[in-house]
Amino acid sequence: MRIGQGIDFHQLVEGRKLWIGGIDIPHDKGSLGHSDADVLLHAICDALLGALALGDIGTHFPDTSDEFKDIDSKILLQRSFQLIKDRGYKVVNIDATLCLQAPKIKNYVEAMRKTIASLIETDIHNISIKATTTEQMGFVGREEGLTAQAVALLQRDE
Template sequence: MRIGYGIDFHQLVTGRDLFIGGVKIPHEKGALGHSDADVLLHAICDAMLGALSLGDIGVHFPDTSADFKDIDSKILLAKSYELIKAEGYSVVNIDASLCLEAPKIKPYVQQMREVIAGILEITVKDVSVKATTTEKMGFVGREEGLVAHAVCLLQKELSE
């Protein structure tokens, strides 16, 4: 068994769509980034890669590469999962927390869990997505950005 932790931050700006957990969420601001800037999926990628000491998403999907410009982060999650499987591991579970003031994500959490579970070949019960605010403190409280934390547990697959 291996455990990994990931964290990601993105600035919120007008003129961008907001993607969280592979779901497009209506909001007047979106996350700024080279890809679609899905803070939750990026944190999960980093947690999985970190569990096996494979670096982070910047190593595998650099923001200096045109190949990843505006890429759907679900693709990055799937590619990260392929790297995990190539090492002989599978995902046991994901526990993730979002920090943002707005929008409220409760109506989208089940869909996020389904998207993540589908990509990682686990059940929805194996994916936890929670959210909190920072009580109006800091850059998150001022709605200038958002943060995601993720923990994943991996297990080595038995060879036959």
């Protein structure tokens, strides 16, 4: 068994969509980034890659490459997962935490879990997504950005 941890941060700006967990969430601000800037999927990619010491998302999908400009982060997660599969591993579970002041994401969590589970070929019950705020403190509290952390447990696929 192998465990990996991932973390990601993105600035929130007007004029961008807010993609979290592969779901387009209605909001007046969206995440700024080279790709679609899905903070949750990026943290999960890093957790998966880290579990097998394969570097990070920037190593595999650099933000200096036109190939990844505005790419759907679901594709990045699929490619990260393929690297895991190629090495003979499967996902046991993912535990993730989002930190954002707004919007409330409770109504989107099940769709996120379903999307992520399908992308990494596991049961929805193996995907946990929680959310918290910073009680209006710091850049998250001022709604300038958001962050996500994820832990992935992998097991050799027999």
